[in-house]
Amino acid sequence: MSEIEVAQISCGSEYTGIQGEVESAAEQVGAKIIFPDIDLEEVEAAEAKFGLRVTSPDLKLMLARAISVVEGHTTADAVFIGTCFRCAEGALVRNEIRRYIHDKSGLPVISYSYTERTTADTLLTRMEALTTIAKRRSLLAREKQTGITAGIDSGSTTTKAVIMKDNEILGFGWVSSTDVLKSAEEAYSTALKESGIERDAVQATGVTGYGRFILGKAFNADLVQEEITVNSKGAVYLADRQKGAATVIDVGGMDNKAISVQDGIPGIFTMGGICAGASGRFLEMTAKRLGVDITELGKLALSGTASNISMNSYCIVFGIQSLVNSLSKGARHEDVAAAACYSVAEQVFEQQLQEVEVRAPVIMVGGTALIEGLPQAMRELLQAEVIVPPYAQLIGAVGSALLSSGFIEE
Template sequence: MVKIALVSCGTEYSGIQKEIEKAANKFGAEIILPEIDLEYIDEAYEKFGFSAQSSSLKLMIARAMAIVEGKSRPDAVFIATCFRCAEAALVRNEVRRFIQNNTRIPVVTYSFTERTKADELFIRMEALATTVTRRSILAREKQEGLTLGLDSGSTTTKAVLMENNQVIGTGWTSTKDIIESAKTAASEAFGQTDYGWDDLDGIGTTGYGRFTMGQEFGAELIQEELSVNAKGAVYLADCQKGEATVLDIGGMDNKVITVNNGIPDNFTMGGICAGASGRFLDMTSRRLDVDITELGPLAVQGDWRRAMLNSYCIVFGIQDLVTTLAAGGSKADVAAAACHSVSEQVYEQQLQEIDIREPLIQVGGTSLISGLVEAVSETLGGIEIIVPEYSQHIGAVGAALLVSGMGHRQDNK
């Protein structure tokens, strides 16, 4: 069983301790608390060198120190603090950085509310468990045979056919009914080849609808999108050796994943406000009466400084854009402001939690919005960003790659 060390503050008082344990148990993992004595708390606190007023935060620091010093030997670490506490947010980030800099243990952080439920933690716990238990699968660098990857996202469903390390067919459709959307995307991918369902060696599923699709199609691989997207990104960007950072600004949430030799070792997810997601850009394009594919080039022509937003909220942000247009502002400036707003929020909410390792690989449907890619680069001080071919199909590519070698359907015929 995978042992996940809980390094937290306030989980007992808020009542979410059982929810965290339930989420871990769902994926064959066990939550453990690093054992320490009172004397060690003071000793560890002094070594850490960060001043915290709360005794609970001091305990949190001591548990992190116990992991780094080998007094506790977990397979992974889950760091959690209450979203209301500013001091806890600082300690959470410092503890995360401390563990990551001094160990090779996968770490994920989370800011919880009093109403956090187990299902909100599933993808994080699954990703931690996957990184530990499927390390050999994640180390795969080459696709073999004929495999199909299906990615059921919050906005779109993607399908990718791969054969002998090449993408030979792709499909893309809006996510409505999970199974029907998957069949539509797969049919589009099959239509670009002479193959059909009966020719496949294996199927891999990922995304929000992965379990439903996996059961329907008898998938050999059903895996969360954090590790799958990371693998697909470094594979397509030809960055499977060494370090990299993957950024996926999605329709409902965002993911930032650091990767070492093709295997994710740290990640963060966001999803608190839609103003920091692709949904805001979709609403902006509708308000500007341009297709989402035209928003990027339009934004590149504009200057976000001439249409600054006073609010990051998706509702008030759109109101600011409407006000700018009514005052005679250009569509290009508004498009640029929308892209810059999303980029800035992703930086403040997530990218600061991760030590960005170059190259930065931007993927997902929003990576096709050139104005957003440019805004992210500017926000990060001009860093070069790689947008690989098939970046919008990254999850499906990762699933098709990882299932390679697991499926032997043709051998059984």
């Protein structure tokens, strides 16, 4: 396939000095950044077409460029939408353009708010996901696993591996992430042992997660792919929602992902988080402070009332301080657990779910989905169906095993 062309519709990338970082991230994944050509008359007419009046000339240009992509005057395979983190008007325009392009064109879209410190490394996974969706739609449409395959997910907190055969999970391993290779080998060996499959019987291997490039070389993997597309595929597969619309939420140990999916293929997605207070790390710290194992925190939260606890900050440091202050005043452990879960869910709702089209069912995945209080808090916030599929903690490994079966020669 020829070079993937990503239309950049943005404001402030030159002013913040990160335009070179955007182009570097695209180049690293074999993509090319293009800017839709617009004349003055189109800029002047754009506000009327959108029904949205904006002050900034650069934001008006963004509206016109979005129309150019949708109406086919600019040919692109995917779209990157970006505005400055501190610009409220930019955030409004970014969201309107994201919705407009997704609804009218069907192109994969990522929207991002950047700062002066945004780097190519920060953008790399996002750009990789855009190009994957554009290049590998037929592979991402795969609904069944065939043959004997392995999937390894090298996450920031845990490393997971699965062995699958003819659409069934035969064995899995799940260990804490320390050394990338050692953790992967331990998880993989455990999965092989549990499945009863010999290593040389595995026909294809897929890897994903933060350590995917190291593992790709070490395991001679057939599939080395970012976690946005792999995780969303694993999620809809395990939830049996491969047809129609769905929203995947993955609250990880280091960052979060929210992905709008149609027929198993991501359309709009967002990745990251403002603070670690919106991550699984905050829940781990809460469990430690309550003197319970993280696996017990969820059930504790189901018996509590979050509104009984005053949370003064989303910050992981000050958030824990709020919980400690409540405990010192005699607060019930159940209420503190519920408040911690609700705080994480609320941050994901306010910071990330505004960047995607939330369409039921909502599928919550990752290890944090097993903390029952978190999906319950999300149900309360969204007032929508929230599914936690079986093997929710293994979606990256399962998605890798499923997709890698597409590389087995018939």
